[in-house]
Amino acid sequence: MLIVPIGRVPDVACKAVIPHIRTLFHLDADILPPLPEAHYAHDTVRDQYNAAHILHRLETRFERTPLKILGVVNVDLFIPVFTHVFGEAREGGQCALVSLYRLRDRLNQTRPSQDLILERTVKVALHELSHLFSITHCTHAGCIMHFSMNLKDLDDTPLEFCKYCDAFLKAAIHRFASAGSSGR
Amino acid sequence: MNKSMRIMVVDDEMIVRESLFHWFEKSGHAVETAASGFEAIKKLEERPFDLLFVDIKMPKMGGMELLEKVKVEYPETDVVIITAYGSIESAVEAMKKGASDYLLKPFKPDQMNLVLEKITNQRKMATHYQYVKGVLEQMTRFDDIIGQARPMKEIFAMITEVAQSDASVLITGETGTGKELVAKAIHSKSARANGPFIAINCGALPENLLETELYGHQKGAFTGADRARKGFLEVASGGTLFLDEIGEISAKMQVDLLRVLEERKIVRIGDRNEVDVDFRLISSTCRNLEEAVERGDFREDFLYRIKVIKIHIPPLRERKEDIPLLVRHFLNKYSHQTTKQVDHVSKDALAMLSTYHWPGNVRELENAIERAVVLSKSRTLKADDFAFLQPGTGTHAKPQTLRERERNYIREILESQDWNVTQSAKILGINRVTLHKMINRYDLKRTR
Numbered sequence: 221m222l223i224v225p226i227g228r229v230p231d232v233a234c235k236a237v238i239p240h241i242r243t244l245f246h247l248d249a250d251i252l253p254p255l256p257e258a259h260y261a262h263d264t265v266r267d268q269y270n271a272a273h274i275l276h277r278l279e280t281r282f283e284r285t286p287l288k289i290l291g292v293v294n295v296d297l298f299i300p301v302f303t304h305v306f307g308e309a310r311e312g313g314q315c316a317l318v319s320l321y322r323l324r325d326r327l328n329q330t331r332p333s334q335d336l337i338l339e340r341t342v343k344v345a346l347h348e349l350s351h352l353f354s355i356t357h358c359t360h361a362g363c364i365m366h367f368s369m370n371l372k373d374l375d376d377t378p379l380e381f382c383k384y385c386d387a388f389l390k391a392a393i394h395r396f397a398s399a400g401s402s403g404r
Numbered sequence: 405m406n407k408s409m410r411i412m413v414v415d416d417e418m419i420v421r422e423s424l425f426h427w428f429e430k431s432g433h434a435v436e437t438a439a440s441g442f443e444a445i446k447k448l449e450e451r452p453f454d455l456l457f458v459d460i461k462m463p464k465m466g467g468m469e470l471l472e473k474v475k476v477e478y479p480e481t482d483v484v485i486i487t488a489y490g491s492i493e494s495a496v497e498a499m500k501k502g503a504s505d506y507l508l509k510p511f512k513p514d515q516m517n518l519v520l521e522k523i524t525n526q527r528k529m530a531t532h533y534q535y536v537k538g539v540l541e542q543m544t545r546f547d548d549i550i551g552q553a554r555p556m557k558e559i560f561a562m563i564t565e566v567a568q569s570d571a572s573v574l575i576t577g578e579t580g581t582g583k584e585l586v587a588k589a590i591h592s593k594s595a596r597a598n599g600p601f602i603a604i605n606c607g608a609l610p611e612n613l614l615e616t617e618l619y620g621h622q623k624g625a626f627t628g629a630d631r632a633r634k635g636f637l638e639v640a641s642g643g644t645l646f647l648d649e650i651g652e653i654s655a656k657m658q659v660d661l662l663r664v665l666e667e668r669k670i671v672r673i674g675d676r677n678e679v680d681v682d683f684r685l686i687s688s689t690c691r692n693l694e695e696a697v698e699r700g701d702f703r704e705d706f707l708y709r710i711k712v713i714k715i716h717i718p719p720l721r722e723r724k725e726d727i728p729l730l731v732r733h734f735l736n737k738y739s740h741q742t743t744k745q746v747d748h749v750s751k752d753a754l755a756m757l758s759t760y761h762w763p764g765n766v767r768e769l770e771n772a773i774e775r776a777v778v779l780s781k782s783r784t785l786k787a788d789d790f791a792f793l794q795p796g797t798g799t800h801a802k803p804q805t806l807r808e809r810e811r812n813y814i815r816e817i818l819e820s821q822d823w824n825v826t827q828s829a830k831i832l833g834i835n836r837v838t839l840h841k842m843i844n845r846y847d848l849k850r851t852r
Contacts, residue, residue, distance in 0.1 A: 272419065298510065299423040299427070300423045301420055301423060301424065301507075302423070303510045303513075305513060309430070310430075311426065351430050356430055356432035367517060369514030
């Protein structure tokens with residue numbers, strides 16, 4: 221798995237994700253040199269960045285790479301019709317995105333600590349990466365694949381998969397790894 | 405988070421379609437997209453959807469027009485209207501027209517989720533309602549007989565009542581009205597329900613064969629009788645004997661059966677010993693046997709014996725309020741039997757079926773639905789799918805000449821009166837000789 225900072229992103233955010241990928245996905249992960257800021261995805265009317273455009277750019281850039289890619293940005297992401305998104309991925313796709321921008325937002329007038337921001341980043345990153353392995357949203361509130369409506373939901377969600385999503389994920393990663401070793 | 409639904413995103417902007425497609429897909433829903441209202445209608449005709457997300461602003465067919473069409477043709481499909489921020493009036497209008505909810509663009513992901521949760525809950529309630537409705541529908545069914553029209557309710561009550569006795573029942577009604585179903589219902593509710601139900605179509609058998617079938621024979625009674633065989637009068641002992649088309653039996657057979665009904669004994673052909681029989685007789689006819697008695701074509705004493713209780717089943721055209729109920733029943737039956745996903749009848753088609761004359765009654769309706777389901781290429785049966793029905797009686801029939809109309813009308817009257825010329829002439833307001841001339845002129849022949 222590859223982690224790609226896009227624009228100015230704190231190193232620690234990318235580094236924080238790696239041990240969790242190793243523990244929960246049983247896959248290795250590397251950090252690539254940062255890509256330039258995603259100006260091409262900037263929507264001047266909304267003053268936000270279109271996540272679909274960034275994903276498309278990543279997919280084109282890494283189309284020959286047989287690995288899953290996580291892009292990390294520090295800009296306000298949206299997808300059309302939605303006000304914002306914390307991250308974005310397509311089910312069974314190759315690339316996922318996580319944005320730190322709204323994860324820094326205050327909850328109950330309390331400024332979040334650096335650790336809390338990193339924890340949120342890891343949760344969104346693992347949630348979006350799991351979509352790349354065709355894991356859909358989970359009904360179990362204690363699972364990282366449960367859809368978090370807002371930051372409070374995200375903070376309440378533990379950093380773990382329920383036993384079903386865990387089993388599905390392991391099976392999907394096994395299939396992915398087998399396909400890779402057989403000349404993918 | 406929600407139970408998986410079949411969702412269609414209808415928007416002319418590809419980027420919106422794609423975004424919502426992937427969004428719903430991640431929640432485990434089955435998603436499709438349509439770039440226009442027309443494409444959405446086409447997809448709805450092919451397969452059912454639980455939920456449509458429709459952009460209000462689209463060229464040609466706008467979201468509001470699509471909403472109206474969906475609510476008329478597919479009321480079970482929920483529609484959520486997506487509208488630009490600031491056009492709250494159109495959102496309110498959409499709700500009045502049957503939209504389940506609306507979203508103002510751009511919306512937060514959690515708003516979308518709340519809408520999905522709300523609709524899932526509404527659909528759960530609707531499923532519960534459908535279940536209760538199904539239970540109520542069972543109450544409008546009597547065994548396999550379906551109807552909620554007043555005459556049918558009276559028949560249901562009568563079935564329950566006559567089932568308690570052993571009296572002979574004569575069921576009258578046009579062909580295809582369900583006379584045998586009524587006979588079976590009486591049997592199944594009677595004390596003889598655990599005994600056999602034997603049905604014989606008297607009109608389908610030549611007299612000597614009918615005699616053998618009813619009475620049975622001894623070994624060697626006639627050429628080919630290489631072993632003894634019980635007749636249906638004997639086999640039906642302890643149960644019910646249903647003689648369909650009783651009006652077709654010969655005068656001799658009427659006398660023979662009259663004797664059996666009075667003495668409760670039979671003698672097998674080629675035998676001398678009497679055998680006791682104990683069956684309940686239910687007969688049926690589409691002819692007017694009272695008139696046949698008057699004409700001397702049917703024995704009066706035999707008629708009184710078989711008609712202790714008379715049940716008349718009205719033709720389908722006289723209980724048209726039952727047509728939608730029957731259509732739904734047969735649609736269910738044949739879409740299950742054929743495993744084709746045909747679960748809908750368009751408003752036009754239902755209107756056409758409701759105005760059609762149905763000379764073949766419920767049987768003709770059942771056959772029409774079966775045929776339409778088998779040949780249908782979409783999930784919705786339309787008026788065109790019933791184009792094979794006899795012209796001249798449906799609302800969608802081709803224009804006809806006066807001569808064609810006259811010919812069809814005379815044929816209909818003759819069929820409805822089982823080709824009783826006297827009765828048909830009376831209804832048509834002409835004399836019998838004129839009717840005979842018209843039958844010849846139009847080359848009309850009995851078809852059933």
